[in-house]
Amino acid sequence: MSVGHAVLVARMELTHRWRKTTGRTSQVLAIGVGVLFGALMVFGVSTAAFYIGEGIASGEITGAVDTARLAAAVVPLFVTLMTALRVVQTSGSLTAADGMLTTVSHREAVGGVVLTELAVIGSIATLPVLAVSGTFALGVGDPLTFPFVLTALALLVLLGALLGFAVGLGVRNLIARSEWLARYKTAIGVLLFLLYFVAVSSAETGSAVLPLVDAIGASPLGWFADLALYRTDANAATLPAVGAVVIAVVAVPAVATLASRLAAALWYSSPVQPEEAAREASQMDAVAGVPRPMARIARKSWIRARRGPIRLVYVAYPLFLLFPFLQAAFVSGSVPTALPPLLVFYGAWASGAAFSLNPIGDEGPVLPVTLATPVSGRMFVGGLCLAGLVIGVPVTLALALVTGVLSGLGELALVTVALTAVALPVAAAGIAVGAGVLFPRMEEVEVMRGVETTAPSLFAFGLYSLVLAVTGIPATVVADPTVRGFAVDVLGYSESVTIASGLAVTLLLAGVAATVGYTFAVRSFDDYYLG
Amino acid sequence: MTSPFAIESTDLSKRYDDEIAVEGLDLAVRHGSVYGFLGPNGAGKTTTIRMLTTLLRPTGGEAKIDGVSIADRDAVRERIGYLPETPPLYPELTGREQLQYVAGLRDLPDAEATERIESLLDRFDLDEDADKRVSTYSKGMKQKTGIIQAILHRPKVVFLDEPTSGLDPRAARTVREVIADLAAEDTTVFLSTHILPVVDELADTVGVLFDGDLVAEGPPQKLKQRAETGDERSLEDVFLEVTQEADLPSNGATRTEAR
Numbered sequence: 001m002s003v004g005h006a007v008l009v010a011r012m013e014l015t016h017r018w019r020k021t022t023g024r025t026s027q028v029l030a031i032g033v034g035v036l037f038g039a040l041m042v043f044g045v046s047t048a049a050f051y052i053g054e055g056i057a058s059g060e061i062t063g064a065v066d067t068a069r070l071a072a073a074v075v076p077l078f079v080t081l082m083t084a085l086r087v088v089q090t091s092g093s094l095t096a097a098d099g100m101l102t103t104v105s106h107r108e109a110v111g112g113v114v115l116t117e118l119a120v121i122g123s124i125a126t127l128p129v130l131a132v133s134g135t136f137a138l139g140v141g142d143p144l145t146f147p148f149v150l151t152a153l154a155l156l157v158l159l160g161a162l163l164g165f166a167v168g169l170g171v172r173n174l175i176a177r178s179e180w181l182a183r184y185k186t187a188i189g190v191l192l193f194l195l196y197f198v199a200v201s202s203a204e205t206g207s208a209v210l211p212l213v214d215a216i217g218a219s220p221l222g223w224f225a226d227l228a229l230y231r232t233d234a235n236a237a238t239l240p241a242v243g244a245v246v247i248a249v250v251a252v253p254a255v256a257t258l259a260s261r262l263a264a265a266l267w268y269s270s271p272v273q274p275e276e277a278a279r280e281a282s283q284m285d286a287v288a289g290v291p292r293p294m295a296r297i298a299r300k301s302w303i304r305a306r307r308g309p310i311r312l313v314y315v316a317y318p319l320f321l322l323f324p325f326l327q328a329a330f331v332s333g334s335v336p337t338a339l340p341p342l343l344v345f346y347g348a349w350a351s352g353a354a355f356s357l358n359p360i361g362d363e364g365p366v367l368p369v370t371l372a373t374p375v376s377g378r379m380f381v382g383g384l385c386l387a388g389l390v391i392g393v394p395v396t397l398a399l400a401l402v403t404g405v406l407s408g409l410g411e412l413a414l415v416t417v418a419l420t421a422v423a424l425p426v427a428a429a430g431i432a433v434g435a436g437v438l439f440p441r442m443e444e445v446e447v448m449r450g451v452e453t454t455a456p457s458l459f460a461f462g463l464y465s466l467v468l469a470v471t472g473i474p475a476t477v478v479a480d481p482t483v484r485g486f487a488v489d490v491l492g493y494s495e496s497v498t499i500a501s502g503l504a505v506t507l508l509l510a511g512v513a514a515t516v517g518y519t520f521a522v523r524s525f526d527d528y529y530l531g
Numbered sequence: 532m533t534s535p536f537a538i539e540s541t542d543l544s545k546r547y548d549d550e551i552a553v554e555g556l557d558l559a560v561r562h563g564s565v566y567g568f569l570g571p572n573g574a575g576k577t578t579t580i581r582m583l584t585t586l587l588r589p590t591g592g593e594a595k596i597d598g599v600s601i602a603d604r605d606a607v608r609e610r611i612g613y614l615p616e617t618p619p620l621y622p623e624l625t626g627r628e629q630l631q632y633v634a635g636l637r638d639l640p641d642a643e644a645t646e647r648i649e650s651l652l653d654r655f656d657l658d659e660d661a662d663k664r665v666s667t668y669s670k671g672m673k674q675k676t677g678i679i680q681a682i683l684h685r686p687k688v689v690f691l692d693e694p695t696s697g698l699d700p701r702a703a704r705t706v707r708e709v710i711a712d713l714a715a716e717d718t719t720v721f722l723s724t725h726i727l728p729v730v731d732e733l734a735d736t737v738g739v740l741f742d743g744d745l746v747a748e749g750p751p752q753k754l755k756q757r758a759e760t761g762d763e764r765s766l767e768d769v770f771l772e773v774t775q776e777a778d779l780p781s782n783g784a785t786r787t788e789a790r
Binding site for chain 1: 547581584585586587588604605608609611612613615617618619620621622623624628631632633635636637638663664667680681
């Protein structure tokens with residue numbers, strides 16, 4: 001194996017990633033924000049490391065090795081999970097794999113990919129590791145502490161990264177060989193994300209995870225704490241400290257070899273291709289009462305979404321804004337009154353955004369053929385709206401009713417929320433197709449790491465969200481008792497009149513916005529030319 | 532009186548600002564014939580096809596498909612089938628679903644669509660792969676699916692842009708046979724390709740487009756006949772000769788590659 005080839009592969013891959021990343025303003029901004037928050041965190045952790053070092057030196061803090069063993073368990077665990085996730089998503093694939101594997105050996109290619117990943121992790125971890133090691137040594141008042149802490153942390157990160165690589169490649173191999181996993185990998189991913197959400201929201205998680213961390217801390221991985229604190233804490237023993245170095249010397253090449261074999265097994269395999277069951281082949285059947293072209297367009301949208309749900313990942317982004325409310329409800333066991341209207345708003349937004357916000361661009365290479373068929377704008381746009389509404393209206397209504405009842409909304413407010421849950425998605429579909437046709441996006445963009453799709457344009461998102469907000473706000477805000485109370489005080493009307501007025505304004509705006517958006521989209525499609 | 536021509540264009544032009552993509556194109560393609568449309572890369576072939584299929588608005592001139600002006604898009608769409616250079620398929624759908632989808636867009640009755648789809652899948656040797664996702668198809672399988680969806684509804688005029696691209700010899704022969712059958716059933720085939728033997732074998736008339744101008748047109752045999760000596764040359768020789776001869780100074784406006 002030529003190390004030079006591996007380095008060359010890594011250099012080219014890093015150049016490729018760097019140019020791709022810096023070529024997009026949004027990515028550069030995101031990195032900027034990340035660096036800012038990262039710098040704040042590094043500052044905080046380094047300051048804490050300084051005071052901990054000072055406390056150990058003065059004898060105020062005792063038994064530091066035991067606590068450090070827990071840290072020695074958490075650091076590689078975190079790095080392993082993060083790296084494995086990246087490898088499963090994208091990093092486990094070679095760029096231009098066929099060309100690469102017919103030019104260099106797979107070991108060199110693996111070396112290149114691992115070096116790339118280590119460089120990426122290094123670019124994130126180097127500064128915190130140096131800062132923590134340095135400030136801790138300063139706090140202790142012993143400069144020689146610095147190389148011990150630095151070595152221990154660097155070896156833990158390296159081990160975690162290599163283990164993560166092996167774990168990620170192992171998962172990729174399973175997916176490549178199991179038709180069941182290949183078919184349901186997205187659903188499994190969503191389930192794992194939900195479990196993660198429940199875990200981080202639950203107060204029980206800490207006590208559930210602690211035994212695992214304790215067990216890892218008590219394993220030989222905990223010896224890295226002895227290495228780090230060898231010159232600092234009298235309880236740090238020589239034998240475990242030496243043992244940590246030996247573990248690293250043995251484990252690094254062993255895990256690297258394992259990763260190399262797993263990579264070869266993956267890259268030289270023919271991944272299973274899930275064949276659609278015969279029952280699925282007939283899912284283009286007509287929908288009763290709906291014109292055939294419109295029904296087929298709706299069904300096509302559902303099939304595409306079900307088989308490639310990652311294309312619609314942007315629809316889930318606003319959920320992060322709802323996260324505090326959902327977490328509060330989950331932790332406290334009671335539903336805040338703000339949640340039903342917020343869920344109505346999100347449900348409506350998602351109904352429109354999922355299928356209708358980029359009608360022209362989402363056709364991709366099929367657009368010329370769609371335009372060359374006699375399908376009318378009414379059928380095309382109607383089919384896309386139908387795709388969102390058939391799912392969006394019942395789901396939004398159900399969420400509104402369940403959370404509305406659980407939060408103790410009054411009858412009138414509940415009726416308002418329910419009516420809005422039906423009217424707002426309809427308005428959303430109309431507004432979305434209008435905004436999407438006005439600001440189409442034809443080219444693919446990266447919606448998450450390694451996933452490119454023709455997501456709606458930012459202008460379409462902005463216009464759509466703004467108009468939908470203006471439409472929905474009157475009815476949704478008066479459903480919340482606090483806002484309603486304020487409105488009653490300011491306007492001087494009774495509660496019921498205030499609620500009814502909010503609902504009436506929303507229904508009126510919804511009707512106008514949906515009609516204007518839908519009509520504009522239909523006409524635009526009918527008059528659309530490629531150039 | 533019904534026009535004898537399935538495709539007619541008069542002075543059909545497309546300009547982008549000062550750039551000419553197609554200039555004053557006059558075409559007259561008879562019903563049930565195969566028209567071989569040749570030209571080097573960037574000559575304006577795809578632009579022409581897109582204008583004739585109502586996907587691009589001409590900046591000048593007029594064209595009719597089966598006697599209907601291309602300005603009447605709905606009526607033209609009822610009459611045509613189109614295979615673009617890149618097979619237009621959704622990767623998430625299976626081949627069968629893709630064809631059912633397009634049949635639905637064309638409002639074909641379910642029974643007729645199913646019968647036609649099954650028969651064409653069988654003919655193109657795709658029946659065993661019809662329930663696999665398009666994303667797993669080879670280039671040739673995608674091309675065959677694209678061809679099927681272009682002729683599924685028995686259009687009066689079919690526009691095929693590089694239909695044999697990426698096909699193995701057996702599939703390419705099937706395509707040639709299908710084209711011949713379409714013509715025999717009075718379907719007009721407008722065939723754009725760089726594979727000259729295909730045109731030589733199938734086309735009743737050949738037109739050569741160069742820099743947006745139609746620089747040669749006629750039956751292949753006539754084009755291949757050397758006027759001075761009566762010798763026969765290959766279609767490739769004719770193509771190279773006319774595209775070289777035509778490379779003359781233009782009439783004021785800039786000539787560029789067609790978009």
